[in-house]
Amino acid sequence: MRKKELEIPLRIRKLEALLKRLLETQPKYQQIRDEYGRRMSGYRGEQSLQYYLTFLKEKNYLIFHNLRLPDTSGEHFFEIDLLLVSPTFLLIIDAKNYRGELYFDGKFDQLIQTYQDKRKSYHCPVAQINRHQLQLKKLLETFKIPPIPIETLVIFTNPNAIIDASTDFKHAHKVIKSPSFLTKMELFEKRNRDKVLDRKQMLKLSKILLKQHTPNDHDIIAQFNIKADELIYGVSCPNCDKIPMVRTERSWTCTNCNHVSKAAYLNSLVDYSLLFGNTITNQQLRHFLKLPSRTAAKTIFNTLNLEHKGDLKSRIYILPEDIERILIKYE
Ligand SMILES: [Zn+2]
Numbered sequence: 001m002r003k004k005e006l007e008i009p010l011r012i013r014k015l016e017a018l019l020k021r022l023l024e025t026q027p028k029y030q031q032i033r034d035e036y037g038r039r040m041s042g043y044r045g046e047q048s049l050q051y052y053l054t055f056l057k058e059k060n061y062l063i064f065h066n067l068r069l070p071d072t073s074g075e076h077f078f079e080i081d082l083l084l085v086s087p088t089f090l091l092i093i094d095a096k097n098y099r100g101e102l103y104f105d106g107k108f109d110q111l112i113q114t115y116q117d118k119r120k121s122y123h124c125p126v127a128q129i130n131r132h133q134l135q136l137k138k139l140l141e142t143f144k145i146p147p148i149p150i151e152t153l154v155i156f157t158n159p160n161a162i163i164d165a166s167t168d169f170k171h172a173h174k175v176i177k178s179p180s181f182l183t184k185m186e187l188f189e190k191r192n193r194d195k196v197l198d199r200k201q202m203l204k205l206s207k208i209l210l211k212q213h214t215p216n217d218h219d220i221i222a223q224f225n226i227k228a229d230e231l232i233y234g235v236s237c238p239n240c241d242k243i244p245m246v247r248t249e250r251s252w253t254c255t256n257c258n259h260v261s262k263a264a265y266l267n268s269l270v271d272y273s274l275l276f277g278n279t280i281t282n283q284q285l286r287h288f289l290k291l292p293s294r295t296a297a298k299t300i301f302n303t304l305n306l307e308h309k310g311d312l313k314s315r316i317y318i319l320p321e322d323i324e325r326i327l328i329k330y331e
Contacts, residue, residue: 065081
């Protein structure tokens, strides 16, 4: 049973909104791009695992995608791509969609990727998932969930990836490619036969996990120390992402792909809320979308019929959480 569905994590959406509005020459661009690539790889990996999950006996498993849980120190969070909860064991899955040749170096606990003649080193995902196993165990203890075996698995989802490991890499049994998933599940089921959680305890655990889940809602501009004048302002094209679109009578036109849209600015409002939060003033809207006048901004606010507070001059408008719903309505 799905308890937490797979959707694009907030962090990825924030990174995407930021990348769209930075020049590639901005000093932090590559760092942001790398994090985006890494997280997207996990997300795509998870997407491709959906197929295999459909073969599981639905009623035996509770399925949680993308949990971000506090560890017991209270200072850090740990992120689990996919968690399966059954009455006899839990399984933490880390999905990776990496391409090319992937080599586990046991000596230095690193994963080396060779792709298109470039070599890149990552932290060993098995070391990371083992840490998550410990953090989850402690969290469950805190909430008095009976001690239950926690299995871990790193799944490489890209069918073309080639995986290899040094002889001193001790965790090869925790690494698979997607098609081996169901065989591995049989093994986990076989070696964890004792029922630890009854129905009630499973529901309790489910509630705890959903309640403890904390989306990564960092102020991304502050975190990467981006200065206001480093951002690219204007309406972005919903078709090709080019900024800015040109305002023509009653609509917006893209100078790159000629796309014309009346409500093109809605995408940019989503960007705004991801980058700066859900409140916006007339002046902020004018600045962000590069609108020519106070009246132009006012027209947009009126069209969207946004909730607001404060008097006319210093009015603050609230961008709704489901701002994308407005977007769909206009398309
Ligand atoms: Zn365009």
